[in-house]
Structures are given as C-alpha cells and as structure tokens.
Amino acid sequence: xxxxxxxxxxxxxxxxxxxxxxxxxxxxxxxxxxxxxxxxxxxxxxxxxxxxxxxxxxxxxxxxxxxxxxxxxxxxxxxxxxxxxxxxxxxxxxxxxxxxxxxxxxxxxxxxxxxxxxxxxxxxxxxxxxxxxxxxxxxxxxxxxxxxxxxxxxxxxxxxxxxxxxxxxxxxxxxxxxxxxxxxxxxxxxxxxxxxxxxxxxxxxxxxxxxxxxxxxxxxxxxxxxxxxxxxxxxxxxxxxxxxxxxxxxxxxxxxxxxxxxxxxxxxxxxxxxxxxxxxxxxxxxxxxxxxxxxxxxxxxxxxxxxxxxxxxxxxxxxxxxxxxxxxxxxxxxxxxxxxxxxxxxxxxxxxxxxxxxxxxxxxxxxxxxxxxxxxxxxxxxxxxxxxxxxxxxxxxxxxxxxxxxxxxxxxxxxxxxxxxxxxxxxxxxxxxxxxxxxxxxxxxxxxxxxxxxxxxxxxxxxxxxxxxxxxxxxxxxxxxxxxxxxxxxxxxxxxxxxxxxxxxxxxxxxxxxxxxxxxxxxxxxxxxxxxxxxxxxxxxxxxxxxxxxxxxxxxxxxxxxxxxxxxxxxxxxxxxxxxxxxxxxxxxxxxxxxxxxxxxxxxxxxxxxxxxxxxxxxxxxxxxxxxxxxxxxxxxxxxxxxxxxxxxxxxxxxxxxxxxxxxxxxxxxxxxxxxxxxxxxxxxxxxxxxxxxxxxxxxxxxxxxxxxxxxxxxxxxxxxxxxxxxxxxxxxxxx
Amino acid sequence: xxxxxxxxxxxxxxxxxxxxxxxxxxxxxxxxxxxxxxxxxxxxxxxxxxxxxxxxxxxxxxxxxxxxxxxxxxxxxxxxxxxxxxxxxxxxxxxxxxxxxxxxxxxxxxxxxxxxxxxxxxxxxxxxxxxxxxxxxxxxxxxxxxxxxxxxxxxxxxxxxxxxxxxxxxxxxxxxxxxxxxxxxxxxxxxxxxxxxxxxxxxxxxxxxxxxxxxxxxxxxxxxxxxxxxxxxxx
Numbered sequence: 001x002x003x004x005x006x007x008x009x010x011x012x013x014x015x016x017x018x019x020x021x022x023x024x025x026x027x028x029x030x031x032x033x034x035x036x037x038x039x040x041x042x043x044x045x046x047x048x049x050x051x052x053x054x055x056x057x058x059x060x061x062x063x064x065x066x067x068x069x070x071x072x073x074x075x076x077x078x079x080x081x082x083x084x085x086x087x088x089x090x091x092x093x094x095x096x097x098x099x100x101x102x103x104x105x106x107x108x109x110x111x112x113x114x115x116x117x118x119x120x121x122x123x124x125x126x127x128x129x130x131x132x133x134x135x136x137x138x139x140x141x142x143x144x145x146x147x148x149x150x151x152x153x154x155x156x157x158x159x160x161x162x163x164x165x166x167x168x169x170x171x172x173x174x175x176x177x178x179x180x181x182x183x184x185x186x187x188x189x190x191x192x193x194x195x196x197x198x199x200x201x202x203x204x205x206x207x208x209x210x211x212x213x214x215x216x217x218x219x220x221x222x223x224x225x226x227x228x229x230x231x232x233x234x235x236x237x238x239x240x241x242x243x244x245x246x247x248x249x250x251x252x253x254x255x256x257x258x259x260x261x262x263x264x265x266x267x268x269x270x271x272x273x274x275x276x277x278x279x280x281x282x283x284x285x286x287x288x289x290x291x292x293x294x295x296x297x298x299x300x301x302x303x304x305x306x307x308x309x310x311x312x313x314x315x316x317x318x319x320x321x322x323x324x325x326x327x328x329x330x331x332x333x334x335x336x337x338x339x340x341x342x343x344x345x346x347x348x349x350x351x352x353x354x355x356x357x358x359x360x361x362x363x364x365x366x367x368x369x370x371x372x373x374x375x376x377x378x379x380x381x382x383x384x385x386x387x388x389x390x391x392x393x394x395x396x397x398x399x400x401x402x403x404x405x406x407x408x409x410x411x412x413x414x415x416x417x418x419x420x421x422x423x424x425x426x427x428x429x430x431x432x433x434x435x436x437x438x439x440x441x442x443x444x445x446x447x448x449x450x451x452x453x454x455x456x457x458x459x460x461x462x463x464x465x466x467x468x469x470x471x472x473x474x475x476x477x478x479x480x481x482x483x484x485x486x487x488x489x490x491x492x493x494x495x496x497x498x499x500x501x502x503x504x505x506x507x508x509x510x511x512x513x514x515x516x517x518x519x520x521x522x523x524x525x526x527x528x529x530x531x532x533x534x535x536x537x538x539x540x541x542x543x544x545x546x547x548x549x550x551x552x553x554x555x556x557x558x559x560x561x562x563x564x565x566x567x568x569x570x571x572x573x574x575x576x577x578x579x580x581x582x583x584x585x586x587x588x589x590x591x592x593x594x595x596x597x598x599x600x601x602x603x604x605x606x607x608x609x610x611x612x613x614x615x616x617x618x619x620x621x622x623x624x625x626x627x628x629x630x631x632x633x634x635x636x637x638x639x640x641x642x643x644x645x646x647x648x649x650x651x652x653x654x655x656x657x658x659x660x661x662x663x664x665x666x667x668x669x670x671x672x673x674x675x676x677x678x679x680x681x682x683x684x685x686x687x688x689x690x691x692x693x694x695x696x697x698x699x700x701x702x703x704x705x706x707x708x709x710x711x712x713x714x715x716x717x718x719x720x721x722x723x724x725x726x727x728x729x730x731x732x733x734x735x736x
Numbered sequence: 737x738x739x740x741x742x743x744x745x746x747x748x749x750x751x752x753x754x755x756x757x758x759x760x761x762x763x764x765x766x767x768x769x770x771x772x773x774x775x776x777x778x779x780x781x782x783x784x785x786x787x788x789x790x791x792x793x794x795x796x797x798x799x800x801x802x803x804x805x806x807x808x809x810x811x812x813x814x815x816x817x818x819x820x821x822x823x824x825x826x827x828x829x830x831x832x833x834x835x836x837x838x839x840x841x842x843x844x845x846x847x848x849x850x851x852x853x854x855x856x857x858x859x860x861x862x863x864x865x866x867x868x869x870x871x872x873x874x875x876x877x878x879x880x881x882x883x884x885x886x887x888x889x890x891x892x893x894x895x896x897x898x899x900x901x902x903x904x905x906x907x908x909x910x911x912x913x914x915x916x917x918x919x920x921x922x923x924x925x926x927x928x929x930x931x932x933x934x935x936x937x938x939x940x941x942x943x944x945x946x947x948x949x950x951x952x953x954x955x956x957x958x959x960x961x962x963x964x965x966x967x968x969x970x971x
Contacts, residue, residue: 162749247790422847427948430941444947559947
C-alpha cells in the first residue's frame with residue numbers, strides 16, 4: 001500500500017476542504033496518492049454538503065418508511081409519495097444560505113433553480129414552490145439589503161419558470177444577521193409509472209450533457225458551503241441563474257421523459273459534473289467514462305479540474321439508450337438547447353475522467369460516494385442553564401394589553417408578509433385553491449377530486465431553548481397547519497440549518513433536534529422522504545439558532561368542504577381545541593415585548609397533538625366549522641386577531657384559563673387550534689372532540705368590528721388590521 | 737371549432753389556457769409552436785402569458801419576431817379573433833397589433849394578487865358576455881403591466897371604445913390605489929379598432945373555475961366561442 005503524505009500541503013487540503021486524516025484515508029483506499037483533479041473531486045464529494053459526513057449517522061434516527069412512500073429518503077434526488085389516482089408527488093427542500101449571504105439576489109435565484117431541477121430530474125412537473133427565510137433584524141441596512149435581494153431573486157426566477165410560489169414563512173432574529181437562511185422547497189407531480197431514476201445503467205449507454213455551457217463559476221461551491229463564514233469564503237463562487245434556460249430544460253426534459261430514450265437523468269447541482277456522474281454511477285452500480293474535452297465551455301482553456309468542479313447552473317446529465325443520441329438531441333434542439341455526448345456508461349465501477357486521450361482522474365465511484373462519517377460528542381450548551389432557570393413570573397405585569405397586542409401584530413415575525421408574497425406568482429398553473437397567507441396552501445389535482453396541502457415551518461427560537469422539544473414542535477406544527485385545512489399528512493422533507501457541528505454544543509443541538517423530530521414523526525406517522533443539511537451557518541464564530549425547517553405534504557380526498565383561517569359569519573361561536581397554555585417562555589411575546597429570548601420552549605404532548613389534529617380534520621370534513629387557525633407565534637390573542645383580520649369581522653372572547661393574563665393571551669402552548677362554527681354545530685363538535693379526549697372550550701363569538709379579549713384588550717378591528725398589514729413595510733422604512 | 741394557443745419559448749400560461757379551453761369550454765384546442773409559419777385550421781388564436789425568451793430584452797420584444805407572428809398578423813388583419821393575456825398583451829403591442837406599450841410596474845416590483853376591473857366598453861366581441869360598467873374580479877401576475885400610450889392615441893382609443901377594461905375598487909371606482917402597476921388611466925385591457933384583437937394584463941384563464949376563487953374570467957372565453965359560433969371565421 002502506497003502512502004504519500006508529503007505530496008500535498010496543508011494549503012492544498014484547505015482549498016478542497018479536506019483534513020489531513022481524510023487525505024490519508026483517500027491515499028489508503030486508492031492505494032496511491034490522488035492527483036489534483038482527483039483530490040478536488042474527493043473534496044467536493046466528501047464535503048458536508050454532498051457527503052453528509054457529520055449528519056448522516058444522526059439522520060438515520062428519522063423514520064423513513066410509511067405506507068405512502070414510493071421513493072424514500074436518499075434514494076433519489078427527491079422523495080416520492082403515492083397520492084392515489086396513479087399519481088406520485090415528488091418533493092424536497094434545499095438550502096442556499098451561504099450564496100445568499102454574499103449575493104442575495106443570485107444566491108436565492110439559483111437556490112430556486114437547484115431545487116426545481118431536483119424535481120423535474122425525476123420526470124415530475126414542478127407544481128409548487130415554497131420557501132422559508134430567516135434574516136437579521138430589519139433595523140440594520142445590511143439585513144434589509146439581504147431581505148430585499150433574496151425576495152427579488154426568488155421572484156425573478158420562480159415567476160419566470162412558471163411555478164406558483166404558494167407559501168412559506170419569513171422570520172427575523174439577530175442570530176441570522178451575517179448568515180441568512182434561504183430554504184426553498186419544490187413539489188412536483190407525475191404518473192407513478194413515469195418516475196425517472198438518476199441512474200447510469202447499461203454498459204455502452206451514452207452520457208449527454210444538456211443545457212448551459214460550463215464556465216468557471218461556482219468552483220468549490222459545495223466545499224465552501226461547508227465552511228463557517230460565508231462572507232469570507234463565498235466571494236467568487238456564487239453562480240448566476242438563467243431562469244429562461246431552466247424553463248426550456250423543464251419542458252425538454254419532461255418531453256424526453258415521455259419517450260423510451262432515457263435510462264436516467266441527473267441534474268448538475270453542488271459539485272457539478274463530479275457529483276452528478278459519481279451519483280449516477282454509484283446508484284446505477286456501474287461506472288462512467290467521461291471526456292471533458294467534449295464539454296462545451298464558455299471560457300477559454302478550462303482545465304479538467306475546473307470542468308469537473310464547475311457549478312455553472314442550468315445543466316443536466318442525461319443517460320440515454322445507445323443509438324438514441326440523435327433523437328434526444330433533436331428534442332433538446334427543438335427547445336433551443338445544446339446537448340453533447342460526453343461519455344459512456346461502463347461496467348467497471350470506475351469514474352474515469354479523460355481529457356482527450358489523457359486520463360485525468362480514475363477513482364472507484366463508491367469511494368467518492370461513501371464519505372467518511374463522524375459521530376461526535378454533544379454537550380449541553382452553557383446558556384441552557386440560564387434560560388431554563390428563567391421564571392416568567394419575574395416579568396413585569398403589562399400595564400397596557402392593547403399596546404402589547406398591537407406591537408406583536410406589527411412585529412415583522414407576525415405581521416402580514418403580503419409585501420413578500422405579492423412579488424411571487426402564486427396562481428400560475430391554475431391549481432391554487434388557497435395561496436400564501438394561510439396555515440397551509442391548497443392545490444387541486446387536475447383530473448381528480450383530490451387536493452394537496454403543503455406547508456413549510458420551523459421555529460429556531462424553540463430549538464435554541466430546547467433542541468428536542470423544538471424539533472418535535474417543528475414537525476407537529478407543520479402537520480397542524482395541514483390539519484387546519486383538513487388535510488391528512490403524508491410525508492415530510494426537511495432542511496436542517498445549524499452551526500458548526502465540530503463544536504460540541506452545536507452537535508448537541510443537532511442531536512436533540514433530530515431526536516425530537518423523530519419522536520414527532522413516529523407519533524404522527526409522518527415519514528421523512530427527502531431533505532438537506534446545511535451546517536456551518538455561523539458568523540464570526542457565532543452560530544445561528546438551530547433551525548430545522550419542515551416542509552410537509554398532505555392530502556385532501558376532496559376540495560369540499562374547505563376551510564381557511566378567516567372568520568366567516570357574525571354570530572358564529574369561537575372555540576379552542578386543545579389544552580390551555582401554561583407559560584409564555586420562549587414566546588414571541590417575551591422576545592418582542594420584554595426583549596429577551598429565554599425561558600423554556602413550550603412543552604408538547606405528542607399524544608394530545610395527534611388527537612387534536614385528528615379532531616380538526618374530522619370536523620372540517622364533516623362541514624361543521626367555518627374557520628380553523630393554529631395558535632403559533634403570538635399565541636391565542638394573535639391567532640384570534642389573524643382570523644378576524646382575514647375575515648374582516650371582529651370578535652368578543654373571554655380569556656380562558658387561570659394564571660397570568662400575558663401567558664394566557666400570548667403564551668405559545670402547543671396543540672391548540674382556534675375554530676369558529678355555527679352554534680347549532682357545537683354539540684356535534686364537542687361530541688367528536690370528547691370521543692378523542694380533546695378539550696373543546698367555547699371562548700366567545702364572532703361579532704362586530706372590534707377585537708375584544710375580556711377586560712384587557714379592546715380595539716377597533718381596523719387598528720389591529722393596520723398594525724398587522726403595515727408591520728413589515730414600516731420596519732423596512734423605519735431607518736430608511 | 738378549434739382554438740390555437742401560441743407557444744413561445746418561455747410561455748408559461750400556455751397549458752393553463754389549453755386546460756380552460758378544453759376542459760371548461762369543451763372546445764377543441766392545440767398548442768401552436770412559435771416556429772409555425774401558418775395558422776390555417778384555427779378559428780381564433782390566444783397569445784398566453786409567461787416570459788417569452790425570458791423577457792430579457794424587453795417584454796415581448798423578441799417573441800414579436802418569432803416566425804409565427806407573421807401568420808398571427810395576417811390572421812388578425814383578416815379579422816380573426818386574437819386574445820392576448822399578460823405576456824401576450826406585451827407581444828401584441830410590440831408587434832403593433834395593439835396600440836401603446838407596457839412598461840415596468842411603477843412600484844418596480846412584480847405584482848401578484850386579485851384586482852377589480854370595470855368594463856369600459858363592450859365594443860369588442862370579447863366583451864359580449866359583460867355589461868357596460870360591470871365590475872369583474874381577476875388575478876394579476878406581472879412585472880411589466882404599466883400601460884402607456886400617447887395622449888392623442890389614447891383619446892382616439894377612448895372615442896373608438898378601445899379602452900376595454902380599467903382597474904377599479906370593489907365598488908367600481910377607478911382610483912389610484914386600485915391601480916396595481918401605474919397604468920395610464922388605470923387601463924388593464926384594450927382592443928384594436930375593429931375589436932377582433934383584444935388583450936389584457938389580468939388572467940381570465942385563472943378565474944374560470946369556482947374552486948380557484950372566482951369565475952369572472954369565464955365570460956371572455958365564452959364570448960370568444962359565441963362570436964365564432966354565430967359568425968364562424970376561418971382565415
């Protein structure tokens with residue numbers, strides 16, 4: 001066995017983000033020292049971004065099997081679930097945090113491009129986009145620039161490719177200031193028998209590179225996404241997106257999927273041609289032989305190293321049946337796209353890269369695909385002692401509850417995000433039954449009576465205060481959002497945004513959150529079918545809140561009866577499904593009004609959660625209720641105000657429960673849904689809730705044009721509406 | 737009867753229009769590829785929304801030179817019915833088949849949402865289902881919908897009943913706050929002098945089925961079919 005330790009310097013290894021011990025492992029496994037091209041390929045494939053080396057052992061804790069799962073997590077570019085009627089839904093969420101921190105417009109735009117390719121790579125027509133965004137507070141000019149740039153970038157790319165952006169969420173906290181989070185989710189639909197696999201199979205079949213020419217942009221993007229200071233590391237590696245090219249690729253690839261020319265299809269994302277060819281060969285249990293001199297380049301004198309590691313956007317690798325090359329080229333050509341034969345499928349398990357006649361790299365595919373994994377020790381972060389010791393009773397009692405409610409409604413985390421989503425086309429494709437702004441979006445499925453409900457959610461603050469509980473809540477709340485529109489959850493996708501996992505407290509957060517998510521997945525019977533991990537989200541050594549985003553897909557057997565969060569009729573009574581809240585720890589109220597992020601996150605009883613959601617779905621399907629809205633940020637008071645604002649009608653509610661009024665109004669106790677209903681349906685709703693042991697408390701009625709909560713809150717609905725409607729715009733304008 | 741929906745590279749409402757014509761109107765329809773040089777066999781044409789050629793130069797300015805536009809122009813000049821929606825509106829103004837031009841929205845941002853429209857003129861056959869002054873509710877989704885035309889052109893258009901739809905509030909008042917993009921006189925839809933070429937920025941194909949939140953757009957499609965049924969025209 002050859003070992004060559006002296007051939008590369010520490011600087012060489014830093015450039016490809018490999019450690020000395022990883023380098024030695026490569027030498028041992030190859031039986032020789034890798035050359036420069038090979039080293040670059042290892043660096044990309046063994047990055048956290050491609051290789052999941054810190055997260056893979058923990059991700060195994062998440063349940064991935066379920067009766068609706070057609071393609072499970074990790075098998076393909078995205079997971080696929082059975083929605084009946086012979087159809088599959090393919091969906092996934094992915095991060096583009098680091099590029100967006102440096103160049104927000106293109107970073108976000110190419111994030112959309114990348115996740116969309118993951119979906120049509122499987123043959124599915126993309127039918128919906130959602131996104132979860134996190135920024136630092138808007139009182140800082142840089143954060144406003146990042147926020148505006150990211151939203152414009154999503155708008156620019158998503159609108160042009162004609163995929164409705166139907167939902168999402170935006171939150172602000174100082175920990176995201178240098179490191180915003182841009183997580184994009186895409187959902188696609190396809191007849192099950194037409195699903196395409198990303199596999200290189202059949203010796204002698206042809207590899208064709210399709211779409212944009214290859215440039216020097218984005219080299220080392222995957223490796224740099226795995227470093228911890230985006231501002232320092234990412235300059236020069238951000239790519240520029242071309243949504244028009246992507247739209248042509250979508251149509252051409254979907255047309256190709258209708259033929260029998262295709263063996264497999266793989267997009268070129270992180271680590272470009274390297275990861276796409278390695279994954280196709282590895283999953284196809286074959287090898288590939290690529291000649292980089294055939295790759296169309298848009299810059300002069302590109303080296304094999306640069307071509308293999310370029311992350312130029314809007315490119316696809318098609319594995320086509322030998323002999324069908326011209327027919328395939330004709331399809332792409334009709335769409336004005338270039339396609340070039342760049343190699344062949346082989347049977348020797350090697351990824352062989354040639355530059356004309358010279359062999360530039362030759363590595364067994366499995367060595368590149370199987371990154372080493374690290375199991376680390378997590379230790380509880382020091383801050384938890386202090387936050388857990390916090391007593392909500394120590395907060396001064398509020399003098400003016402009207403003022404507090406208005407401040408919460410106007411806080412950018414709670415205020416209307418219409419100024420964001422009005423920049424996204426959410427009605428193209430004529431499927432949008434409920435667009436952005438509700439608990440979940442609802443899409444019809446043409447040709448069937450069924451509907452799909454989709455949502456994305458995450459609360460970093462809870463996970464910071466209680467990793468396990470916060471992880472469980474992230475999953476539970478996404479499912480609760482679906483329950484509020486009457487949908488049964490089928491599966492979820494997740495994006496795990498964390499700091500540097502090599503730090504023991506960050507690793508503790510990662511472990512805790514994943515375990516909490518796993519517990520909620522089990523309780524709610526919702527498997528994980530796809531996901532993405534984004535680690536090293538730090539600025540100057542300070543990690544972001546541990547922020548798992550959960551994107552969930554649900555199914556409605558029928559679009560009728562439908563329910564939204566909006567109060568519908570004066571005279572309807574208002575009831576609270578679920579337990580009373582017990583404290584206001586970790587809430588938006590404590591953060592916004594008292595200026596501290598502390599306390600214990602809300603607790604969650606997963607067994608109760610399952611029953612509350614089940615009752616909510618039942619009473620919606622039975623047509624018993626007029627509206628449903630879950631209590632999340634801002635608690636009961638904000639949930640009621642949001643339902644009133646959406647419906648344009650006020651309410652009078654008696655504050656339920658005992659204890660401090662601020663906790664009762666603004667505490668974020670879980671498993672609670674505010675419903676409104678005609679009084680004559682109350683007995684039936686109570687009976688269904690009672691059957692499952694779910695508390696159902698009548699708290700007031702829909703009436704008038706004022707927001708009234710006991711003797712503590714009384715204001716015109718118009719005042720609440722104004723605060724909520726203008727909150728984000730005012731925060732953006734405040735300091736110019 | 738058969739409708740043709742022109743498909744440019746970057747069109748993204750082509751399949752939506754096809755869906756409405758086939759599934760809602762139960763009328764035969766096909767996509768017409770932008771490289772087609774003739775449109776024989778079609779009774780009316782639709783230029784759908786989207787981002788033809790990425791709208792990289794100026795919305796509609798490249799699509800206007802697609803081979804099919806020669807045939808579309810001949811069809812329109814012979815009196816054939818042509819409906820332009822969103823990007824289709826932009827292409828028709830670029831092609832000179834409709835007066836005026838569409839600039840970047842005054843807010844310099846894309847705008848998606850529902851708007852109200854007041855029917856200003858029923859001179860065009862596309863307006864046959866609506867009454868003068870009727871208020872409609874339709875979705876918009878565009879970045880370049882800010883309609884402009886020279887004052888004398890505008891005045892002639894008004895006299896001829898070519899200003900078809902204007903943005904208004906729910907009560908039908910034409911106000912600045914009801915204008916989503918800064919269009920002159922809140923103009924949302926216009927037709928040519930003979931009324932056979934009509935285009936609008938809002939999306940009537942997105943409000944032709946009740947589950948999508950409204951059916952006010954259906955009237956435009958029905959009027960088109962009605963016009964063909966009563967006076968079949970094959971160019």
